[in-house]
Amino acid sequence: MLAFRNALDYSNRLEKDYESWFDSAMQYVNVDFSEFNSDPSEILTKASARSASTRSLYLVCMEADTFKELADIAMEQETFEDMISGRNKDASWCVRVRRMDRAHFGKKLRNSSKLVMQATREMSDMLRKFGGKVDLNAPEQTLYIFTGIESKKKYVLTRKLSDGASSIMKSLSPKLRLCVTSTPLRPLVSFSMVNMGMLSKNFNVLDPFAGSCSTLLAAASIESSCKVVGVERSIYVDFSRVHDDFSSRGLPKLRGLIRGDSSKREIREMARNCVSNSPFDLIVCDPPYGLREKLNQERDPGPIVELLRWIKDDRNNGTPLLKVGGRIVAFCPTLESNESAIDGMPDDEQMIEAGVRMVTKMKQPMNEALSRW
Secondary structure, eight states, X not given: OEEEEESOOOTTTSOHHHHHHHHTTXXXXXXXXXXXXXXXXXXXXXXXXXXXTOOEEEEEEEEESSHHHHHHHHHHHTTTGGGTTSTTTTOOEEEEXXXXXXXXXXXXXXXXXXXXXXXXXXXXXXXXXXXXXXXXXXXXXXXXXXXXXXXXXXXXXXXXXXXXXXXXXHHTOGGGOSSOOSSOOOHHHHHHHHHHTTOOTTOEEEETTOTTTHHHHHHHHHOTTSEXXXXXXXXXXXXXXXXXXXXXXXXXXXXXXXXXXXXXXXXXHHHHHTTTTOOEEEEEEOOOSSSGGGSOTTTOXXXXXXXXXXXXXHHHTTOOSEEEEEEEEEOOEEEOOSSOSSBTSOOHHHHHHHTOOOOOOOOEEXXXXXXXX
């Protein structure tokens, strides 16, 4: 079990809405070790490395009112023994100090050179024992000392475990992509969708409304062993550029990129054939908007309702599209009306027929008439 609590407190300084947001931007994570069969820090490190909303993960080592006291406690507890004589004895390293106090709100929280010099001087007895060299640019091990966060002591010494997925997401920015549609899905959104689908090793992943394959790029970036397949009916999407978006980033090739309409059974069969005629572990999609409002609503049930119908039909046909226990993560474009605020969402009967259940749903208004869930 993980328990979160705010590590910052900017109360009575900011506007209430912003205050709540800022306070929650940095949090302590308390771990119940009894629930883990392995080292929870390794699990959290892997999780944060694929998280779209995590910038960095730090292991809190100790708290103290002086830098020297931090080092004394660390040596007494042999906290950094791995950097002295263990597996990281040859690893490059550096020390950084970050001010998070309210006096520095709105300023770039760069490394304080004055405090770093003071810290390294007062902690020198411990730091001299490290076997590796100092590297200020790309260290393999980084010790961060935070000041100004919620703590009983003035300083909190931490070890950086990992970065979040921000650097990977930047590489998938539409500005850096070779194939981009008129409404590209932001990397933050595509990463979040794939993570909600609990993407794991060797997953078969399908996007039946692939577009420029933003969701599939995210899936391949998070887990290179997964097998991704996309279906796109638009003739304006340049498939050669989509393939180049994968190869230029060193990602595995798509198992299939099919030009066609997913509503046709033969197209779905082609998708299954791309993964050895197997069902998919995850179906993730962002259907095109601006189409349904041009059609008769009574005749067009909407793309997600249609998707569930395909899943039902293929299962009854003996060629299941979605694996038992698999997940669907999708945006559902809906039209606002006086009769229904969630027009286009599948109802209970449609979900039962497809053999799926709703885990969670959230609404994002896009304009006065159109929303997506």
